């Protein structure tokens with residue numbers, strides 16, 4: 001069934017001001033062990049819209065992160081969202097951490113795979129890719145929690161491309177959402193799939209939803225901004241769903 005929400009009126013996920021308040025640092029565990037990039041690849045789920053990378057993080061690393069992230073001061077989102085914002089009911093934590101974003105980008109196979117893909121699929125990322133959004137979000141969904149249907153906005157960001165202190169600041173824009181799943185059925189999480197709703201081709205007739213099942217260590221990338229597909233994080237019915245969220249950034 002096609003969703004009844006019209007694109008213009010569907011909510012977005014523009015950051016709200018309360019989320020800007022954050023402690024200064026997180027002790028992220030080291031990004032090891034990892035598989036070599038030669039063992040990994042980008043899979044197309046919906047051409048130019050949804051891509052996945054299985055096992056970017058092996059399950060051992062995901063488990064270490066869940067243990068570590070469990071001690072963060074996660075905040076449950078309010079049940080009644082502000083006007084125009086998607087209803088999301090989950091526990092979350094947000095931090096601007098350029099160093100971690102850079103590690104997640106260059107210290108894993110992500111950068112290599114994304115740049116390789118750009119060479120094969122010209123223009124796919126919407127510009128010259130410069131790295132990941134330093135704004136890192138951690139989500140935990142417990143039974144009954146979900147992220148209602150919405151579109152993700154593109155945001156302007158500025159960040160250093162190198163970890164050196166006086167590195168040049170680059171003006172960038174987010175073009176694709178990055179979700180890294182740390183849990184799935186094997187960890188006891190039931191539900192929580194990320195589901196996309198392709199736009200109706202004819203009035204009243206929509207295509208079948210695209211259901212992306214959770215997979216431990218898998219990255220899901222989807223185009224956002226003007227060409228974002230309507231999507232949701234389905235309700236979790238058992239266990240916990242843990243996700244790390246960032247975005248692919250291009251030069252502006």
Ligand SMILES: O=C(O)CCC(=O)C(=O)O
Pocket residue numbers: 013139147152177179192193194231232233234243245
């Ligand atoms: O948790 C999910 O599956 C979806 C998250 C999402 O849509 C978002 O962060 O904008």
Ligand SMILES: [Fe+2]
Pocket residue numbers: 013150151152177231
């Ligand atoms: Fe989203």
